[in-house]
Amino acid sequence: MTTLNKIQLHKPNVQAISTTEDEQFTFCENCEQNIERFFYYDEDCGWRDVHWFISGYNPNTGKVCA
Ligand SMILES: [Zn+2]
Numbered sequence: 001m002t003t004l005n006k007i008q009l010h011k012p013n014v015q016a017i018s019t020t021e022d023e024q025f026t027f028c029e030n031c032e033q034n035i036e037r038f039f040y041y042d043e044d045c046g047w048r049d050v051h052w053f054i055s056g057y058n059p060n061t062g063k064v065c066a
C-alpha cells in the first residue's frame with residue numbers, strides 16, 4: 001500500500017460496534033476489514049479520538065488540535 005499518508009475513510013458498521021472502556025471495534029462496510037478507534041488524552045489538546053483505522057495498523061495520531 002502506498003496510500004499510508006492519505007486519510008482513509010472507513011464506514012463502520014454501527015450494528016457491529018463493540019465498545020470497551022475507551023476503544024471501539026467493528027468492521028468497515030467499504031473494505032470489509034476489521035477497524036477500531038480509541039480515545040486518548042493529549043496534554044496539549046485534551047481528549048482526542050482517533051479516526052477509524054484498520055486493526056493492526058498504527059493510527060495517525062499526528063498532533064492536530066481540533
Ligand atoms: Zn474501510
